[in-house]
Amino acid sequence: MSAELATLPRAAASPAPRSRLRGAWEVFARDRLALVGLAIVVLLVLVAVLAPWIAPDPAQGRGAAAVAQRNLAPSLDHLLGTDPLGRDVLSRVIFGARSALGVALAVVSLAIAIGVPLGLLAGYRGGWVDEAIMRVTDTFLAFPPLLLAMVIVSLLGPSLRNAALALAISWWPWYARLVRGVAASLRERPFVEGARALGLSDAAVMRRHLLPNALGPIVVQATVDVGSVILAAASLAFLGLGAQAPAPDWGLMVFDGRAAIFDHWWYSTFAGLAIFLAVLGFNLVGDALRDALDPREARR
C-alpha cells in the first residue's frame, strides 16, 4: 500500500482536516511565542467578557465621573491611577477591551462577508467577472486603509459605528484578493471539475468545494487583521473620528491623556499598552497559525 502511494503524484498536498488539526496544534504548541500570543488573546477576551465583574468600578469604567478623586497617581486604591474626571483607569482600560474587540470583530466579519464571496466568484469564474471584481478591489487597495477610512468617516460623521463601517469598507479587498487566489488555483483541479460534472450549481461548488479549502488562509488573515483593526480603530478614535467621549476606548484615552502626558503619564500610557498588547497578541497567534496550517509556508 505504501508502494502504491509512492507512485502517485503528490497532488494531494492540499490540507486535509481532522487529523491535520491535531498536527496543526502540535506545530502551534511548539512555538513559544504563539503560546504567549494565545495567552494574551485569551486574557483579552476574558477581560472583555467579564468586564462588569472584574472592573474595580464598573460605573466609572462606563464613563461616570468622580471629580473628587481627579488625577490620582497609581496606588493600591487605584492600581493604574485615575483620569482628569476622577475615573479609575484600570476600569476604563478593562471596559476599553470590549470596545476594541467588538469593533475589530465587527469589522473583520463584515470584511469577510463582503470580500470572501466576491473573491470566490472572481477566482472561480475568471474572465471578465474576475477582471471587473479585481479592478474594483485594486481601486480600494490603492488608498492607504486608514486614509480611506478617515474619508468615509468624515462623510458619514464620526461615531464608533461609522468608524467600524469605514474600516470594513477599506478592509474587504484584502479578503477578496486572498480568496480569489485560492479559488483560481483550485478551479482547474479535478475535484472541482468533477463537482461540476456531478451537476452542482456554481454556488454549490464555491460553497462546498472551494470555500472549505480557503478557510485556512482566511482564518490566518482574520486573526492578524483583528490586531490591525484594533490599532486602526484606536487611530480613528485618537483623531476624533471613532468612539466619542465618554465611551471607554483605548484610542480615545490615549488622545485625552496626551496633553497631560508629563504630569499624569498613567492615563495615556496604560491605554497605549493595552493597544500594544492586543496587536502583539493577535499578530503572534496569526503568524503561528500561518505556520501551523501550512507547513510549506513555514519553511520559507
Add this chain to the structure above:
Amino acid sequence: MTAALLEVDGLVKQFGRHGARAVDGVDLRLVEGEALAIVGESGSGKTTLARCLLGLIEPSAGTVRLCGADLASLPRRRRRAVRARAQIVFQNPLASLNPRMTVERLVAEPLRLHAGLRGERLSERVDALLGDVGLDAGHRRRYPHELSGGQAQRVAIARALACEPSLLVLDEPTSALDVSVQAQILNLLADLRDRHGLAYLLISHDLAVVRNLCTRVGVMFAGRLVEVGEAGAVFAAPRHPYTAELLASAPGAGRAALMAGEEAADPGGPRRSGGCHYAPRCARRAELDGPEACARDRPTLPDGADGAACHFALATRREGRAHHDEGVSL
C-alpha cells in the same frame, strides 16, 4: 439499432482566438452500453474532447447531444439532469476528491443532489455504492489522504455511479495507480459495466487497458479522429499510417505506454487550411513520393462507418474486419 447515447457533430475547441485547435472537427457516436476508447499521443486533444463532452468547457463549434439533448441549448435545470447521465473518472484519484470531505460525504453529495435522498435512505445507498466498488463501511469516515490510490479511485467511481449515469468517461483511470492495483480497478470497471449496462468512453494511451475494457477504438491525432474501428481489427491491421506509427511505437506486447516523443503535440509547421494534417509526418506519403492529394484535400472518415481518414489507407489484411480479438499482439 440502439438509440444513440452520445452524438458529437463537428466538435471544435479552440483555445484563444488564434490559439491551437485542441479538438478540430470530431464526429462521434456512442450507443447505450458501448465501450469506445480514444487513443492518441499526449496533446492530441483526447482530454479536451472528454471535457467538451461533459460540458465542462464550451466547445467553440459543433454540437454535443447527450441522450438526444443538446447540452448547450438546454435550460439550466434540465441541463443538470442530463449532465448527470455522463460522469467522469479522472486519472489522479487523490486530486479528484475534495481533500476536506470524508468518503461518506463525497459519495452522499451526488445522491442528495440528484436523488434527493436524506437520512437513513441516504446512508443505506452510500453503503450500497461503497459495496459496489469493493469498499466497506469502515472507509466511510476516512479522508481521501487516508486512502490508498486504488481505494481513492474506487471512491471516485462510486461518486460517479451515484448519479446513475449511462455513460462513464474514463480519463486514464489507471495510469496514476500502482501496477498491482491497475488490474483490480480494470476488473472493477469491467464488472460494473456488465452490472449496470454502462457505456464507457475511455481515454488512454495504454493499449493493454484499451483492449481490456473496450470493443471499439478511435485514434486521435492533432485534434481529429483519423481512424475508427473494432479494437481488435484496428490493432491487428491499422489502416491509417498514423495508427501504424502509434502501434509501432508501443514497446513490446502487453501493457505499454503509447507516449510518443517530444514532437508529438505539433504535427509540424503551421497548420494548413487544406490537405491532410498528418502529411508532414506521414511515412506512407513519403513512401508514395508525396502524392498531390495529401497536400490538397483533407481526408475524412467514411460517413458513419469504420475506417481511416486517409487518401491512401493501408490495405487491411482481412476484409471482414470484425471478430478477431484473439491472437492480436502489439
